[in-house]
Amino acid sequence: xxxxxxFRVLFAxxxxxxxxxxxxxxxxxxxxxxxxxxxxxxxxxxxAGFLPHALGGTLxxxxxxxxPPRAVMVGYDLVRAVVAAVLAAGLLSPVxxxxxxxxxxxxxxxxSAARGALLPELLDGDRYVLGRAVFSMAAGGxxxxxxxxxxxxxxxxxxxxxxxxxxxxxLLSAALLRLRLSERPHRAAKTGGGVRExxxxxxxxxxxxxxxxxxxxxxxxxxxxxxxxxxLVPYAxxxxxxxxxxxxxxAVALGMLAGDLVxxxxxxxxxxxxxxxxxxxxxxxxxxxxxxxxxxxxxxxxLAGSGFGVAYQLGLARRFLEAVPEGNxxxxxxxxxxxxxxxxxVFAAGGGALGEVAAPGLVVGAAGAASLLAVLALWxxxx
Numbered sequence: 001x002x003x004x005x006x007f008r009v010l011f012a013x014x015x016x017x018x019x020x021x022x023x024x025x026x027x028x029x030x031x032x033x034x035x036x037x038x039x040x041x042x043x044x045x046x047x048a049g050f051l052p053h054a055l056g057g058t059l060x061x062x063x064x065x066x067x068p069p070r071a072v073m074v075g076y077d078l079v080r081a082v083v084a085a086v087l088a089a090g091l092l093s094p095v096x097x098x099x100x101x102x103x104x105x106x107x108x109x110x111x112s113a114a115r116g117a118l119l120p121e122l123l124d125g126d127r128y129v130l131g132r133a134v135f136s137m138a139a140g141g142x143x144x145x146x147x148x149x150x151x152x153x154x155x156x157x158x159x160x161x162x163x164x165x166x167x168x169x170x171l172l173s174a175a176l177l178r179l180r181l182s183e184r185p186h187r188a189a190k191t192g193g194g195v196r197e198x199x200x201x202x203x204x205x206x207x208x209x210x211x212x213x214x215x216x217x218x219x220x221x222x223x224x225x226x227x228x229x230x231x232l233v234p235y236a237x238x239x240x241x242x243x244x245x246x247x248x249x250x251a252v253a254l255g256m257l258a259g260d261l262v263x264x265x266x267x268x269x270x271x272x273x274x275x276x277x278x279x280x281x282x283x284x285x286x287x288x289x290x291x292x293x294x295x296x297x298x299x300x301x302x303l304a305g306s307g308f309g310v311a312y313q314l315g316l317a318r319r320f321l322e323a324v325p326e327g328n329x330x331x332x333x334x335x336x337x338x339x340x341x342x343x344x345x346v347f348a349a350g351g352g353a354l355g356e357v358a359a360p361g362l363v364v365g366a367a368g369a370a371s372l373l374a375v376l377a378l379w380x381x382x383x
Contacts, residue, residue, distance in 0.1 A: 116333035119131050230352050277312070
């Protein structure tokens with residue numbers, strides 16, 4: 001895969017994107033929680049970049065196939081750089097920061113869809129699935145570095161100072177993609193308003209039973225456990241080790257990295273698909289242990305086990321690619337990501353709201369139980 005020059009460029013841009021977003025997410029969550037003391041607002045800060053995908057995914061996704069992918073990704077990197085600079089200036093209240101991040105995140109659905117649809121154009125056959133695994137490993141590995149580095153930067157520079165790292169990463173990503181990624185033509189012709197076309201294609205995709213069932217299988221089990229991640233900052237505070245929040249987030253990312261490495265690199269394609277169900281069960285099962293309020297080390301191990309289970313999605317990648325029409329591939333990938341981000345935002349916000357009346361450990365355990373129920377309900381798709 002890395003022998004393909006364009007894949008290397010796309011991968012490097014994605015790693016820069018993830019690194020900046022990870023530092024921003026952690027800094028914003030810490031800033032809002034410290035400024036308000038609200039578990040709900042702290043959780044909303046953690047997912048403020050997720051929720052806008054619901055709006056972008058219902059209004060703008062058609063542009064992922066109408067516009068050239070390089071222009072979409074570069075443009076969004078520049079928007080992110082401006083937003084991060086405004087946040088780093090420290091002039092906004094916590095609520096205003098959340099609003100700004102939400103509004104700026106709306107076009108992120110289009111940029112993510114353009115990136116996802118470009119990958120199968122660069123890699124064919126099982127190399128595409130392995131490419132997905134490498135991107136997921138980048139997500140895990142970059143988050144490990146991002147959370148660890150972000151935690152140290154917040155201690156050393158404060159959350160506002162750490163946000164300047166995001167500004168730099170956005171500008172580097174934009175420059176790399178603009179100068180090194182070849183431009184490709186749009187996939188779909190303009191056939192009316194973008195909003196109307198987005199709705200029409202989304203409805204057409206959701207009417208396909210194979211596409212709909214695979215989307216639900218990608219969305220629900222993984223998104224439900226994000227309800228647990230939304231209360232990790234309050235959980236660390238509750239067990240008396242506030243500084244452990246970054247370590248707990250890092251444990252999730254390490255688990256994801258290990259899962260994608262083992263399942264994506266060492267498991268044969270057909271066996272990978274057969275393991276989707278058991279791996280999905282692993283998402284929620286370890287989180288049940290949080291009802292006992294374990295210390296940071298045990299909690300980190302449980303979260304790492306849960307993160308390993310995210311690799312179940314690799315077993316669905318080939319089936320989903322084959323189920324969607326090629327002419328609407330960008331929008332299909334955007335719809336998948338939009339549903340994932342929206343569900344993660346909703347469940348994390350729900351976890352934060354539940355954390356206002358229940359102990360964080362109980363919220364994490366409830367998220368794990370909900371994920372297990374979703375896997376059982378979708379077992380015919382996952383097995």
